[in-house]
Amino acid sequence: MLKDGCAREAVERYGDVLYRVCLLMLRNTADAEDAVQETFIKYVTKSPDFADREHEKAWIIKVAANKCHDMLRYRTRHFTESEELLDGYAVSKEDSGILDALMELPEKYRLVLVLFYIEEYKVNEISEIVGIGTSAVKMRLSRGRKLLEDKYRKEYM
Amino acid sequence: MDKKIKNAGDIIKMPEDMKERIIKNCESAEKTKFTCTDSDDGYIELASGTDRVDTQNRIVRLICAIAACAVLVAGIGTTGVLIHRQNTKLLGSDANDEAYRIMSPFGDFSTLPFRLFTDDGKNGNYSAETYEKLAAFLNGFDWGEELEEDETRTYEQDAKGPIYSINWFEGNRTNHIYIANDGFVSYIEYQPSDNIYKDSLDVVEQKYFKIDLDSFGTSIEEILAQDTEKISPFGDFREFEFIFKADMRTYRMHSKGTINDRLCDLLNNFDWGEGVDEPAPENEVLHYSLFDYAVQWQKDQSISTWKDDFIYYGIYIESSGRTIYEIIKDDYDHMDSEVIERKVYQIDFNDFANKYHEIISNGEYINENEINALTIGEFQKVAFYNYMDKEYGNYLDKDHGPFSNDEDKRTKLEEFLKNDFFRMLKIYVPIEPDDSVDELEYDSDSEPVGSGPDFEIEFEYKMEDEKTIRKMDFSIYDGDVKMHEWIEDEDGLGNGSYTLDVKEFENRLAELGIDLSIRTTEDDIEESEHLSYDSVYDILKSVEVKRRAYLKGYSDVEIVVELRDAEDNEIMLSDENMEKLKTFVENEFQFDLMLKSDPINGEYSYEYQPQTYGIDIKYMSGGKVVLGRYYNISGNGIANLSDCEYDSNGGSTWSGPFIYYLDINEFYAKLEECGAR
Known part of the structure; x- marks a missing residue:
């Protein structure tokens, strides 16, 4: 596993995943950068020993998800400016629409959908990362998917 | 759909410049030690040589710190539960040991509401x-x-x-x-x-x-x-929401919480005796603040949706035991209230009061988790104000406070406030049904009864980022404790409500050398004349202390008094009469007149009373109003005071309303003397 003096390697390996998760969760690039940075700093300074690479990746995503959760909680009391997140990416209108719809879902659905559909985690792995039961993950996936479809069809198609 | 999400998501990559920034900061962090690491075994390790990495949003650090400590606290809590559950398995080995209490897989039902x-x-x-x-x-x-x-x-x-x-x-x-x-x-x-x-x-x-x-x-x-719940002659108190007003506290009852259960039991099971029909005397004011205990409710109505033009029920208990039960059809301005039913009971007042006090004294202390959450961060300093003291000042101020010459006293008081004070706080019975206090915005209207606090304690804690200062203010009003928490120079973090045993608290303060017998001023009230009005006296006194403390900051304070009519237009008086009015308002009106009336109670929940007269007292300095006190006096003797402090930037801070009851006939007579009536 990556350890000692591994900041560059870690950011290269997991940077995109974390940034994707954090950006979709927080809908703000500056906050996403903060969350990713906090996660990597925690990783290089006090991460536990990992059994394998998947364990390591899951740990990093879990830390990042918790950071996002904390920041979202802070936001409920403090206004944060929204921005056009996908500016600068070569995103088709269709792709942009589905991401916009995804980002408008409640946090709890957003996270499991991102982990399931984009990061391709299995239900039991998401259960581990998010810290809820598998039945709750399934429920969120099912409801989240339904909400996403409704929103996407209604507003972005 | 699945593919669409995947394809769209994969497009998002971290920008290269961001990557480089993060790598640089991580490498910098790697080389340094950290002040606080929440290690896996649940202990906090402390180290020196901090070199923090800046984030773009510094408040996040605070939230992270709170979250980290919350995890730690949760960890301790979980361990406690596990130990508790382990104990249940050992039950057979020592059934008499209280540590081995029987507990279900869902927790200990004897403590769950x-x-x-x-x-x-x-x-x-x-x-x-x-x-x-x-x-x-x-x-x-x-x-x-x-x-x-x-x-x-x-x-x-x-x-x-x-x-x-x-x-x-x-x-x-x-x-x-x-x-x-x-x-x-x-x-x-x-x-x-x-x-x-x-x-x-x-x-x-x-x-x-x-x-x-x-x-x-x-x-x-x-x-x-076997359930033999009795029903009171007024109905089953478990069936509706009601407001219970006692000892200057207000409880809004809902069907949760053990104290609520016990109050329902008290009202349902109490021996009210036989009621006698009695017509209401003319102009009778059944204002709850005039009674020792009062219960009010509307049937089939949630308290939060009470309407003014509705039938409401009330029980009003005097210390003599005389208890009035009244059903009133009221209207918006209370001008055409109609009494539908009125009965008078004679109860054993001491029995009722003892039972009530027994319930309240069973209040539960807040747990260690909550104490940990309150004391999160590195303690910086604490200030303590005693509003009973005529010298308004911070007891922990080494230069100007009442303990400025006694370091030993200051140290002991600080130790008490930092530690034991938190362990004296008890769980508050919520005023509002879903009063999630930490989420509410600070609202000075929610301050309890009457006026300013008896004591105020202000803590400062430095957060993990070594920069952010978290402040917490506890205002103590006759056993009710209001907490407001905020970040220095920033928004509030939340509020909390607690109660504490005033006697126990004051005993501790007395042990620490704080003289609680000191009265506000020597010259404003002759104590012997007003001994029976202690509660009123305290209210007026603390308002007065605040006023004096506030005005201390200004030199050459001039007082302007304006008398207003029912339409709020100023009543013009001759210079001579205005001087008389000023003297009356500044002295007799604000203290003696109200104190000589029937006992006054303060109440913070404002109820509309049509104004008959208004009195504005403006304290001016340098041609500007620095403090305004606005009295609205209604024909039934309810006087309603709002204070407003004005700062040099045009800002204003309102406090109140404080509600009093005065002898309206004497007030009118005084106005006549001033040529105003």
Whole structure:
């Protein structure tokens, strides 16, 4: 596993995943950068020993998800400016629409959908990362998917 | 759809410049040690040589620190639960040992504010005694081994609904146990989603059991059959929401919480005796603040949706034991109230008061988790103000405070406030039904009874980022404690409400050398004349202390008095009469007149009273108003005071309203003397 003096390697390996998760969760690039940075700093300074690479990746995503959760909680009391997140990416209108719809879902659905559909985690792995039961993950996936479809069809198609 | 999400998501990559920034900061962090690491074993390690990495949003550090400590606290809590559960297995080895209490897989029902619902039409409204029996049974019941999953459970199996359900609320957590007609038990714990979608709930925990329903049902029915809840002559207090006003405190009752249960039991079971019909005397004012205890309610109405033009019920108890029960049809401006029913009871007042005090004295202390959350961060300093002291000042100020010459006293007081004070705080019975105090915005209107606090304590803690200062202010009003928490120069973090045993608190202060017998001023009130009006005296005194303290900061304060009519137009007086009015207002009106009237109580919940006269007192300095006191006096003698402090930037801070009751005839006579009537 990556350890000692591994900041560059870690950011290269997991940077995109974390940034994707954090950006979709927080809908703000500056906050996403903060969350990713906090996660990597925690990783290089006090991460536990990992059994394998998947364990390591899951740990990093879990830390990042918790950071996002904390920041979202802070936001409920403090206004944060929204921005056009996908500016600068070569995103088709269709792709942009589905991401916009995804980002408008409640946090709890957003996270499991991102982990399931984009990061391709299995239900039991998401259960581990998010810290809820598998039945709750399934429920969120099912409801989240339904909400996403409704929103996407209604507003972005 | 699945592919679309995947493809769209994959497009997002971290910008290269961002990567480089993060790598640089991580490498810098790697080389340094950290001040606080929450290690896996649950202990906080401290080290020196900090070199923090800046984030773009510094408040995040604070939230992270709070979250980290919350995890730690949760860890301790979990361990406690595990130990507790371990103990249950050892029960047979030493059943007499109190440490080995019987506890269900859902927790100790004897401490949970649960409600049991079954199809008996009682809607969970059983006596406290019945709930004690239910708690003992539920704790000792054999729930069997926890089932792994509910996957095999079908919709049809649950479709008939539960035979029994048990619910309770703890903090922000909602807990449900559903017991189906085949003995299948589902337990779910929810918490509100901490996101912008406030209405949603997250599942925290789920458990499943299969029980012997016959055995469970038989025992439950036996217990419920013994339920002998009495109903008061005024109805069953478990059936409606009511406001209970006592000892200058207001309780709004809802069907949760053990103190609420006990108050319902008191009102339902108390021996009210026989009521006698008695017509209402003309111009009688049944204002709750004029009685020792008062209970008010509207049937079929939630307190939060009370209307002015509605029938409402009230019980008003005097210290003589004379108790008036009245049903009133009221209207918007209270001008055409109609008494529908009125009975007078003669009760044993001491018995009622003793029972009430017994309930209140059973208040539960806040737990260590909450204390940890309150004292999070590195202690910086604490200030203590005693509003009974004529010298308004911080007892912990080494230069100007009352203890400025005594370091030993300051040290001991600081130690007490930093530690023991938090352990004196008790859980508050919420004023509002869903009073999640930490989420409410600070609202000075929610300050309890009457006027300013008796004591004020202000703490400062430095957060993990070594920069952010968290401040916390505790205002203590006759046993009610209001906490406001904020970040220095920033928004508030939240509020809390507690109670404490005033006697115990004041005893500790006295031990620490604080003289609580000091009165506000030597010249304003002759104490002997007003001994029976202590509570009023305290209210006026603390308002006065605040006023004086505030005005201390200004030189050459000039007083302007304006008298206003019912339409709020100024009543013009000759110079001579205006001088008389000024003298009257500044002295007799503000103190003696009200004190010579019937006992006054303060009440913070404002009720509209049409103005008959208004008195504005403006304290001017340098040609500008620095403090305004605005009295609205209605024809029934209710005087309503609002204070407003004006700062040099044009800002203003309102406090109040403070409500008093004065002798309106004497007031009118004084106005006549001033040529104003």
